[in-house]
Amino acid sequence: MRILKTNPVLTIFNSYLVDSPSPSTISYLWNFGSLLGLCLVAQIVTGILVSMHYQGSANEGFMSVEHIMRDVNDGWLLRMCHANMASFFFIAVYLHIGRGLYYGSYRSPRIGVWVIGTIIFFLMMATAFLGYVLPFGQMSLWGATVITNLLSAIPWLGKSLVEFVWGGFSVNSATINRFFSLHFTLPFILAALVAGHLLYLHINGSSNPVGTTSNADRIAFHPYFSFKDLITVYLFFVLFTAIVFYMPDKLGHSDNYIEANSMQTPASIVPEWYLLPFYAILRSIPNKLLGVISMFVAILILLLLPFTDTSNIKGSSHKPLYIISFWIFSLNFLVLMWLGSCHVEPPFILAGQIATIYYFTHYLVIIPVFGIIDNVLSILGISSIFNNPGGKLETTNLSKLNEENYSVNKENYGNVQSKNINYSVVDIAINKSKFNVNKTKSTILNVEKSKLGKSKKEEPKNEKPSDSEKNDDEEFEWTKFFRPKEDRDRKLTEAEKKVWRKTKKVILEDDSLIEPTMSRTWHI
Numbered sequence: 474m475r476i477l478k479t480n481p482v483l484t485i486f487n488s489y490l491v492d493s494p495s496p497s498t499i500s501y502l503w504n505f506g507s508l509l510g511l512c513l514v515a516q517i518v519t520g521i522l523v524s525m526h527y528q529g530s531a532n533e534g535f536m537s538v539e540h541i542m543r544d545v546n547d548g549w550l551l552r553m554c555h556a557n558m559a560s561f562f563f564i565a566v567y568l569h570i571g572r573g574l575y576y577g578s579y580r581s582p583r584i585g586v587w588v589i590g591t592i593i594f595f596l597m598m599a600t601a602f603l604g605y606v607l608p609f610g611q612m613s614l615w616g617a618t619v620i621t622n623l624l625s626a627i628p629w630l631g632k633s634l635v636e637f638v639w640g641g642f643s644v645n646s647a648t649i650n651r652f653f654s655l656h657f658t659l660p661f662i663l664a665a666l667v668a669g670h671l672l673y674l675h676i677n678g679s680s681n682p683v684g685t686t687s688n689a690d691r692i693a694f695h696p697y698f699s700f701k702d703l704i705t706v707y708l709f710f711v712l713f714t715a716i717v718f719y720m721p722d723k724l725g726h727s728d729n730y731i732e733a734n735s736m737q738t739p740a741s742i743v744p745e746w747y748l749l750p751f752y753a754i755l756r757s758i759p760n761k762l763l764g765v766i767s768m769f770v771a772i773l774i775l776l777l778l779p780f781t782d783t784s785n786i787k788g789s790s791h792k793p794l795y796i797i798s799f800w801i802f803s804l805n806f807l808v809l810m811w812l813g814s815c816h817v818e819p820p821f822i823l824a825g826q827i828a829t830i831y832y833f834t835h836y837l838v839i840i841p842v843f844g845i846i847d848n849v850l851s852i853l854g855i856s857s858i859f860n861n862p863g864g865k866l867e868t869t870n871l872s873k874l875n876e877e878n879y880s881v882n883k884e885n886y887g888n889v890q891s892k893n894i895n896y897s898v899v900d901i902a903i904n905k906s907k908f909n910v911n912k913t914k915s916t917i918l919n920v921e922k923s924k925l926g927k928s929k930k931e932e933p934k935n936e937k938p939s940d941s942e943k944n945d946d947e948e949f950e951w952t953k954f955f956r957p958k959e960d961r962d963r964k965l966t967e968a969e970k971k972v973w974r975k976t977k978k979v980i981l982e983d984d985s986l987i988e989p990t991m992s993r994t995w996h997i
């Protein structure tokens with residue numbers, strides 16, 4: 474065990490996969506990251522093996538894939554694993570992103586993780602598209618033609634750019650060769666980005682489904698989450714092998730078993746299922762350039778989320794409105810996916826336009842507006858907790874919280890006391906929210922300062938209580954700020970002191986508490 478903590482390489486392994494302090498409450502939805510890592514490694518390994526028998530040209534591409542399927546030992550297995558793992562990769566990434574959307578994982582302090590994730594997602598789609606062109610069946614050729622032609626929408630440069638990408642006047646051998654080269658290289662860039670993704674994640678660690686700080690209760694990654702992750706790995710392989718061995722072509726398009734023929738257009742040109750929602754958005758906009766822009770914006774809009782989410786509460790566990798909007802958004806995404814596979818004809822055109830508008834409205838209007846509504850609701854909830862006897866504490870004067878009107882009625886205090894930590898977390902939430910000044914920290918710091926000042930000026934005289942008891946009073950003076958008036962002069966019990974000390978440490982030292990959350994408020 475010691476070597477895990479002393480060897481410079483093994484310490485990295487240890488800090489990510491063994492000792493890594495992980496929030497105890499993370500659910501199975503936190504398992505998709507490890508599955509994605511597994512998919513990436515599997516794609517690289519099977520891809521390298523398949524590439525040993527593949528020929529990257531328009532003449533040989535199709536036949537070399539047939540050769541892999543028929544002649545190469547276990548070539549069919551390698552190819553089917555590679556092709557189907559791409560689909561599973563996307564299932565996992567959509568669930569991974571969905572988890573992020575639902576629980577607000579994109580928020581500070583994980584904006585970096587989210588930004589790198591979005592770049593990864595974008596490159597994953599590019600890699601998958603390039604790979605789909607390689608077998609050079611009908612759908613490869615026509616899919617490549619449609620997608621590369623999108624560049625022609627760029628004013629002035631467009632046409633030349635398309636021919637530059639093709640390396641000719643249509644999709645040809647040069648195109649396949651360069652697509653092969655890029656398809657081979659991009660996964661390694663993805664791997665580097667994943668390393669960055671995890672480096673960023675490691676700064677604050679994972680968030681958790683409750684939405685509170687993850688520092689409240691952490692446990693070691695191994696054995697708790699290493700084994701939990703293995704459960705989904707096992708289930709993943711059960712499903713994956715079922716598809717590979719029993720329905721290997723289910724997720725692909727039958728037209729891709731027809732060799733590419735530039736003289737014959739397929740009845741409908743459709744990309745792989747995982748690109749369909751974005752393809753539907755592209756087709757919904759009548760103007761070609763705007764369509765292309767909308768398609769890219771539909772992906773990159775993920776980057777806006779940390780800024781458009783106006784809610785003070787992280788995650789959605791306590792935001793009923795957001796939960797509803799999340800599920801409507803997910804349904805809309807599936808509708809877009811289905812529409813992407815339909816012919817461009819009524820009523821699908823109109824349906825596509827409505828679904829596209831809803832897609833963008835969710836990000837640009839619903840999330841910010843619902844955030845504001847949730848803030849108001851949560852502030853109302855908090856004001857009912859700080860239900861002071863005069864009933865003066867209203868939403869509007871939360872910003873004026875001070876010793877005078879900051880009192881909690883006895884009943885609530887009774888509950889709160891047993892959860893002092895939670896109580897201070899609630900307080901921090903208020904402090905960090907837009908409705909308040911940063912009071913908690915400054916109060917503690919002021920008390921500390923005045924204590925320091927005193928100890929310098931006033932030399933210990935012969936006063937009786939100036940020993941440990943007095944020190945205790947000073948040490949816990951700041952807690953008065955949180956205690957009801959009638960309770961302020963009471964001596965704290967040892968157990969209470971322990972909790973308040975911990976609370977103070979958390980408030981002063983732990984900046985990740987900046988994740989504002991009031992979720993625990995509801996339990997008090």
Ligand code: HEM
Nearest residue numbers: 503504505506507509510573578587590591594667679680
């Ligand atoms: C090859 C693709 C990817 C890999 C291998 C990967 C890997 C991981 C891993 C291992 C974790 C920690 C475990 C977990 O929370 O599931 C994680 C967390 C995270 N990932 Fe990814 N990821 C990938 C793609 C993405 C994408 C496309 C996004 C978003 C656009 C994203 C956003 C996040 C976020 C925000 C977290 C932190 C979640 C939290 O703790 O709340 N990831 N990722």
